[in-house]
Structures are given as C-alpha cells and as structure tokens.
Amino acid sequence: MDLFHAYISSVHGGGMLERSHLMVIREVERQGSLTAAADVLNLTQSALSHTVKKLEQQLGTPVWTREGRAMRLTQAGQYLLGLANRMLPQFEHAEARMKQYAQGERGTLRIGMECHPCYQWLLKVVSPYLARWPDVDVDVKQRFQFGGIGALFGYEIDVLVTPDPLKKPGLRFQPVFDYEQVLVVADAHALANEPYVAPEHLASEVLITYPVETDRLDIYTQFLTPANVVPKRHKVIETTDIMLQMVASGRGVAALPRWLAEEYAGWMPITPLRLGKKGIAKQIFLGTRESDDTIDYLTAFVAMARETERAEARVRA
Structure with missing residues (x-):
C-alpha cells in the first residue's frame, strides 16, 4: 500500500487522471462506501473524502452521487470504473512480474478455463510442464470479470483454454486437439x-x-x-x-x-x-496474447499441450 500512498500524494500535484484515482474508484465501488473503502486503502476517511472531492474538481464533473452513506457512480464514474477494471490488472500484473524477475523467478502461468471437462486433459499437461519448468508456477482460473477473451486482454490470465475462439487483433488461438x-x-x-x-x-x-x-x-x-x-x-x-x-x-x-x-x-x-x-x-484451442510470443515458458506450455495430445492420439489409434 506504500505505492498507493505515493500516488495519493501526486493527486495534489495538479495532474488530471492518476492511477490512484482509478484505485479509489474501484475500491469505493467494491466496498459501497467511503468508510469501508478508506479501511481497505489504509487511509483516513477525511483523506479519502478530500481525494474524491479533488478528483471531481479536476475532472469538472461528478463521479459519484451520494445516497446517505452509499455512493453511486454517475455515467462518468461508470466510464472510469470500466477503465479501472481494464487498466489496474495490467499494472498489478506488470508489478508482480517485475518482482518475480527481481527475485530470480520467471513468474506464474495463469491458465483460464472455458472448457469445464478439460481439467482432466489439463492435468496431463501441467504435471510434465511443472517438472520441466521448476521456476514457473501454474494457476488455473475459471471465473472472469469480462469473460475469457476479456481476461486475456485484461491480463487476468496468460492462456485461455476454450472450444470457442474469437478472432481479435492482438490474440492468437492455436488448435490443440x-x-x-x-x-x-x-x-x-x-x-x-x-x-x-x-x-x-x-x-x-x-x-x-x-x-x-x-x-x-x-x-x-x-x-x-x-x-x-x-x-x-x-x-x-x-x-x-x-x-x-x-x-x-x-x-x-x-x-x-x-x-x-x-x-x-x-x-x-x-x-x-x-x-x-x-x-x-x-476443437479445443489455446488462446494467448501476440505480445507474449517472446515469453519462453508460455510458448513452451502451448508446445507441450500439443505434444501431449499428439501422444494421446497415437495411444488411442
């Protein structure tokens, strides 16, 4: 939370829209009130109230309407919340990746599942993958804020396992089996x-x-x-x-x-x-971001998935 306080201090520097503003908007919406959001953000309520007031002054439009202690987003606030939900996970992912690099770790491969029955298949890939890449962790996610495609764009996940690929600029889908x-x-x-x-x-x-x-x-x-x-x-x-x-x-x-x-x-x-x-x-496809093509442990997972399925196909034949 030190990083957050550093950003809060920049609010008073006269800039327009800061990362700290997006963090405030996301947390107030999650918690439903300034009091609860202030607790989560480790701020006093008066400091958070001042930040909210300053933000609305800088933007020149209300971000919230007050209903007793509850806060309801205006149309402008809804737009900023959408921006926060798209951008903040990318910042957080980048910071986590930099921390892993600093500690000599490669990172965590986050796999999103849109194919419920594919867990048994995934286990056959993950076991040898973990053995071959001991400095990479694997996490599997099934629930996404904006669906599987949105999770890829929003950096919630790194690989999407899906039977229903959607062609989108910046994404690559490769058939696995x-x-x-x-x-x-x-x-x-x-x-x-x-x-x-x-x-x-x-x-x-x-x-x-x-x-x-x-x-x-x-x-x-x-x-x-x-x-x-x-x-x-x-x-x-x-x-x-x-x-x-x-x-x-x-x-x-x-x-x-x-x-x-x-x-x-x-x-x-x-x-x-x-x-x-x-x-x-x-067909089952693996979806990835084209910008991640240089990440060796990610491309290795896709290659191992295809390799595993070819071996399984030979056994079935």
Missing part, C-alpha cells in the same frame, strides 16, 4: 442401443450441463436450437463426477466430449451416443 461432442446416457436408458440420437429424443429428457449460458453450449447451439427443440428440463451441475453419477442413476442425460465419456464408461454404467447422423465435431 479435436474431439466429438456426444450425448451420455445410462446403459439401461431406452436410447442406449441407438446408433445416434435426434434432437426430438431430448424433448422428454432432463438435460444436465455445466453452469454455462445456453447460447454457449454446443448441445443447444448446434443440436437443439436449430431443430426448435427444448429438453423437458435443464439442470446445472459443476462437477463431472457428480454429473455422470446422475446420468448413471437414470436421472438425466449429459453432453460431453467422447474421450471423457469413454474414460468414465470404463468404470461407470454409461454409454456415449452420437448427436445426429454426422455427429458434432469440435
């Missing part, structure tokens, strides 16, 4: 012996999925919605193990990658079925 999306049913299910399932088959089923918006679930976007079919009921479960236990006990059906379904089918009474006559083909 192909897979087929299938429907998983209990061995005793009426559909278990069918060569494939049609959308209308799910009209009477309880569909179990991960907690992802339906407009990002392939079972909806590529199978049910084009056929104007909705399942009897849609349930959300976070963990693959519990999801497939529910399927095995006849309490619903689930859409998962074939490789994952077949792995569980080795010890659970479940059956993977093709979705439609042609099936649904998908």
Whole structure:
C-alpha cells in the first residue's frame, strides 16, 4: 500500500487522471462506501473524502452521487470504473512480474478455463510442464470479470483454454486437439442401443450441463436450437463426477466430449451416443496474447499441450 500512498500524494500535484484515482474508484465501488473503502486503502476517511472531492474538481464533473452513506457512480464514474477494471490488472500484473524477475523467478502461468471437462486433459499437461519448468508456477482460473477473451486482454490470465475462439487483433488461438461432442446416457436408458440420437429424443429428457449460458453450449447451439427443440428440463451441475453419477442413476442425460465419456464408461454404467447422423465435431484451442510470443515458458506450455495430445492420439489409434 506504500505505492498507493505515493500516488495519493501526486493527486495534489495538479495532474488530471492518476492511477490512484482509478484505485479509489474501484475500491469505493467494491466496498459501497467511503468508510469501508478508506479501511481497505489504509487511509483516513477525511483523506479519502478530500481525494474524491479533488478528483471531481479536476475532472469538472461528478463521479459519484451520494445516497446517505452509499455512493453511486454517475455515467462518468461508470466510464472510469470500466477503465479501472481494464487498466489496474495490467499494472498489478506488470508489478508482480517485475518482482518475480527481481527475485530470480520467471513468474506464474495463469491458465483460464472455458472448457469445464478439460481439467482432466489439463492435468496431463501441467504435471510434465511443472517438472520441466521448476521456476514457473501454474494457476488455473475459471471465473472472469469480462469473460475469457476479456481476461486475456485484461491480463487476468496468460492462456485461455476454450472450444470457442474469437478472432481479435492482438490474440492468437492455436488448435490443440479435436474431439466429438456426444450425448451420455445410462446403459439401461431406452436410447442406449441407438446408433445416434435426434434432437426430438431430448424433448422428454432432463438435460444436465455445466453452469454455462445456453447460447454457449454446443448441445443447444448446434443440436437443439436449430431443430426448435427444448429438453423437458435443464439442470446445472459443476462437477463431472457428480454429473455422470446422475446420468448413471437414470436421472438425466449429459453432453460431453467422447474421450471423457469413454474414460468414465470404463468404470461407470454409461454409454456415449452420437448427436445426429454426422455427429458434432469440435476443437479445443489455446488462446494467448501476440505480445507474449517472446515469453519462453508460455510458448513452451502451448508446445507441450500439443505434444501431449499428439501422444494421446497415437495411444488411442
């Protein structure tokens, strides 16, 4: 917090918009009041109130409206909050990286997951990666402030694992492996012996999925919605193990990658079925920032991920 106080002192130097202003705006919004924000920022309430007043004077427009002790952002304040949420993580990431360099460490590889069933695959990559890069830590994130793409741009993460890449300037997406999306049913299910399932088959089923918006679930976007079919009921479960236990006990059906379904089918009474006559083909991509192409431990992770999948493909063949 010494850095923050150094910035606070610069507020009185006559500049317009400082990093300290963005820190104040973000913290007041997070805490809901000046009193709570002052505690977090290690400032007195009067010092923070003075900083807020000075900021609004310098900008020439109110940033907050007061409602009792609560503070509500104006339109100008909302704009600055968005700027704070984009810029401050980049400052914090840069400072953490410089500290790691100063301590002789390479850093931390932060992996964002937009593919819930990919954790088992990720473990196969992370284990040898950690052995090969002992001075690099790995952190996995699943919840993002602005979604996976926003997390890459905002420096919340360094690598994004996703089945749905978006072409954006400054980002690079590399395919890692192909897979087929299938429907998983209990061995005793009426559909278990069918060569494939049609959308209308799910009209009477309880569909179990991960907690992802339906407009990002392939079972909806590529199978049910084009056929104007909705399942009897849609349930959300976070963990693959519990999801497939529910399927095995006849309490619903689930859409998962074939490789994952077949792995569980080795010890659970479940059956993977093709979705439609042609099936649904998908790919998993790793997204990175083009500006990070020179970071050796990051590019090494992408290379090892592709290497691991090629080895797995040879085993499956």
